[in-house]
Structures are given as structure tokens and as C-alpha cells.
Amino acid sequence: MAIVDKKLTLRNRNKILVGVWEDEDNLLAAATALTAAGIHIHDIYTPYPVHGLDRIINARRSKLARIAFFCALIGLTLMTTMIWYMSVYDWPMNVGNKPLRFTPSWSPVMFEGTVLCTAFGMSFFFFWRNRLVHGIKNEILDIRQTDNRLVVAVETTSNMDEKAILTMMRKNGALELKSFHKGVQTILK
Amino acid sequence: MIHDSILRDRLVTGDKTSSDVTRDILRPILNNPSKSWKIGFTISVIFLGIFAISLFNTLWNGIGVWNINKSVMWGWDITNFVFWIGIGHAGTLISAVLLLFRQKWRMSINRSAEAMTIFAVVCAAMFPVFHMGRVWVGYWALPLPNAFGSLWVNFNSPLLWDVFAISTYFSVSLLFWYIGLIPDIATIRDKVTSKLGKAMYGFFSMGWTGSTRTWARYELISLILAGLSTPLVLSVHTIVSTDFATSLVPGWHTTIFPPYFVAGAIFSGFGMVASLLVVARKVMNYENYITIGHLDAMCKIIMVTGSIVGIAYLTEFFIAWYSGNEYEQYAFANRAFGPYWWAYWSMMSCNLIAPQVFWFRWARTTPWFIFIMSIVVNVGMWFERFVIIVTSLHRDYLPSSWVMYSGSLTEVGLFLGTFGIFFTFFFLFAKFLPVINMSEIKSIMRNRE
Incomplete structure (x- = not known):
């Protein structure tokens, strides 16, 4: 096992769909619904620890x-x-x-x-x-993810229906939707 | 299913949201320093100047400028060392022990208490280092090969245990504090507008993003560090107490010293935390975060640990009588009724009697009164160390060597000067880093069961 968790970097990734939430209960419900629909959540970024999210995104137990x-x-x-x-x-x-x-x-x-x-x-x-290194370039999807917003990132693949994912995020209370591809951010809602 | 508690009092009042927490706590960092900060910082720097002058006098003329001499070789210097080390204990206790006990009220006060620990240990370290006299060969206390000038160090000596205990305590406390700061530094990084601020906070935030994977590991490392720090905090003051307890000096050679010193350290540490936070919550408008409930909880701990210390005082007095050892009996009779009776009764009044006032709810919930009591506690704890050290040493086995001791102006200057070091660091900390742990506070605002 490589020591550095490569899942933590956003470099060299396919298009990433981003949903932004404010309330942790809505986020938990949304993340559960997305996973239940077979959508793989790449990561969730929060300003404070939200218990239960690690199990939803199927993060491995730390050694x-x-x-x-x-x-x-x-x-x-x-x-x-x-x-x-x-x-x-x-x-x-x-x-x-x-x-x-x-x-x-x-x-x-x-x-x-x-x-x-x-x-x-x-x-x-x-x-x-955890790729925590002094002076490393920070890869944040939303400037407020260290303040008051909870951000869900889904990495798309060729066989994914992006519209369906975005609709599901919107239905589950996402306040904003965005996409990131090759360093370019597009606001979707 | 998660429920919001309707029974427990809220730990954060004022119906705050996450963005309110960020805004309130970062206000002193993102804005220019307030007038009260400038006044406080200036006074601290003046005291720092007193330290510099006293230290220069000590180094230029040697420790002969102190009044320590036969048979009181440990005077104000080691009294001050134990005083500051004791204060340095509450930080790790609040962070580590209360974390293991899942006491969520600690989240408003742990950051400043940890900072206090680090600054207090820096102040404490000054005293044994300069007590060595030839401070430039201080490295002889480290386990270096004989070719460096001294023999290998003696691992049977409690003084060497102190070197290892205090340096480990300082390093691990600093690490614990820094790891706890990383998410908050990242928040400042994303809020600050100046180029220098972005670069500095960016450097120290280590690329933190708030990823769920990182948070899971972060909570685990915090728990393990807390598990390590708990025996560490107990070991440090136990080891400081063995500096005394392993000697053959009447009044020092007692097995009660380790638990008695640890309880005293927590007592004085909480006293200092209460002094700092009662002022900080008012000046920095943190009343919704450091609530009366927090002060109430701290006062209860002060009362319990004060009572433990009080029982220890009475126990060692009883055991001195019960032992039938005339030297031990004389040492304790001399403490209470000898020439230093005023120090002994100051200690008893401040540490045993005064904290009993916290049985009353009014006393635990009135900030100005808590502030006065916290000062009383720290005065009492300074006298405790003075009583242990000076009254035991000034009259030893040989009556022809009996002396009286009082600190010289330089010794007093060094002690006052360490308050300058402590508060200069604390004011800088309050200006550049969040005094309250934002990420933890955000996680408890909903009062979840």
C-alpha cells in the first residue's frame, strides 16, 4: 500500500461534479441517497468532522x-x-x-x-x-468548505449520467451545483 | 437517528451558525489590534524587559546575585520552576483527559489552555537552565558521549528524568496543539486577504482541505495523542515531585508527593485558565462561546482539586506525627509555627479554605469573583512551593547551619519577568491564531445527544 492516499488529490482527475450544502442533516441524507443509487462519491469536504460520512463514502478504516x-x-x-x-x-x-x-x-x-x-x-x-505538507498547493473546490459549507465531489466516468446525478443532488437539498474539469470551474446552478 | 438534546444546556449560546462562529472568532485576527490588546501587549513587553535585565545581571555577575546559599540552595528559582510547570498542566489535562472522558465543554477552552501549557513550560524551563550557573554547558544534561565534556548522564537521577519528562511534555504538547490548529489555520488561509497572511497561513495549513478521509484519521490521531498525553501529564509532575521525594530532606521524603503534586498542578493550571478566560471572554466578546456553564465547570474542578491538595496537606502533617520521626515532626511544626508561618498559612488559606466558596452556585457563576479567586489560587500555589522548598531547607539536621532566606531583587525580577514572557506569547497567540477551536465548536452547536 502506498503511504500517500492518492484519493486526496484532485490532480489528473476526470470531470468532477460538485454539490454544496449548508446543513449536515441534509448532506447526510443526500450522501446516503447518492450512494444507494450506485453513485460513487469521490470525497466530501466539511469545515468540521461530520460523523458517519466516512462510512457512507466507504473510506477504509485507518491503521x-x-x-x-x-x-x-x-x-x-x-x-x-x-x-x-x-x-x-x-x-x-x-x-x-x-x-x-x-x-x-x-x-x-x-x-x-x-x-x-x-x-x-x-x-x-x-x-x-494525508498529503499534509508545508507549502503544498491547496486543492479546494469551494473557498467556503473550511468555513460554513459542506461540499460533495463526484468524479464522473464515461458511463455516468451527469444530468441524473445533478438532479439527484438538487432534489436532496444542494444549494449550488458546479463542475470542475482541468482546472476550470463551471457554475451549474 | 440523531436527536437535539432538550435537557442539556447549550454549550454555545446565541443561536450561532457556522459562519457566525468563523466571523466572531476570527474578528481579532482579521482586524487591526484593539486598544485593550495594545495596552496589554505593551505591559507584557515591559515585564519582558524586566526579565531581560534580571537575566543579564544573572549571567554577567553569576548566580551569586541570587540569595540562594547554604543551606537554601533552591529558593525562588525552583519555586518558580515548579509553579510554572504546574500551570502548564491544565492545558493537556483539558485537551487530553477531558477528550477521553468525552467532555464536550472542553472545546471552548482547550485551545487557549494548550497554548498556556506551552508558554508556561517555556517559562518553567528558564529557571533550572539558569540555575545551572554555567548555562553554556547546559547540554551536559543531555545523553551525549563522554568526549563532549562530561560523563554519560546518570539515569538513576530524578533531575535527569526531569530533562526527559519536560522536553517530551513540551514537544508532545506543541505537536498536539499544532495538529489541533491545522483545520482552523486553513479557515484563516481562506479568509485572510493580505498576501503575506495568505502565504503564512497557507504554509502552516499544510494544504488542509477538510476531506472526510482526513477528518476520520484526524479524529483518530487526536484520540491516540490524548491517550498518550494523559499518562504523560501525570508522569511529568510525578517526576518533578520525585526531585524532592527521593531526597532525605525532612518534609520532602514522602510517598504522598506524586499524587499531591499532580492534583496541585491541575488546581493551579485551572486557576490560570480561569484568569485568562474570564478576561478573554469579556474583552474579545466570546461570552456565547465561553459561557457561565464553562466557568461553572472549571470552578468545580478547582474546588475538587483544591480539596485534594488540602487533604494532602493534612495527611502529611498527620503522617509526620504518626511516624514518630522527630526530624519529620519538627519540619512540619516549623512550617506551621516557625519563622515562615505566614507563608504556610497563606498557602492553607488560599488553597484549602478559599476554594470551598465554590460550593455556592453564585461564586461559580460570577465572573469577577471567579477572576479574583483564580488569582488567590495561584498566589496560594506559589506559596505551596515556597513552603515545601524553603521551610524544609532553611533548618536541616545541623542547627548551626540554620539560616533565613528571602529572594533578592534579581530573583524577584526573574519571576515577574516570566509573566512578561508568558503574556507576550499569549497576546501574540490571541492576535494571530484563533483562541477558540472553531472546527470543534462548529461540530457541537446543535447540542446533539
């Missing part, structure tokens, strides 16, 4: 928790090895005549290192997977 666990194991191993190398192997340090092996007093540093490695490792994968 982030597993990655976090893997990063934690790496962090724990690195810290344990580092402390053992420094305190036991390279320069055995006699502290109060305590034994030169793992002691509970190592655990705070092991814990902190594990948390640090997990948080940054997982976040690195999160940014990578």
Missing part, C-alpha cells in the same frame, strides 16, 4: 493505531538499549552500589522516550498519508 503501537515498540527498544549501553556497557556507573542491570529507576526515561517516539512517529505517518 494509525497499529502504526502508533509499532512506533512505541521502536521507542521503548531504543531507550532501553541507549540506557543499557551508556550505564552498563560503555561506562559502568556505580550508583549507591546498585546492580548494573535494569532497575526501576530507568523506567521514567524509557516511558518518556516511548511516548515521544510514538507521538512523533505516528504524526509523521499521519501527515504523510
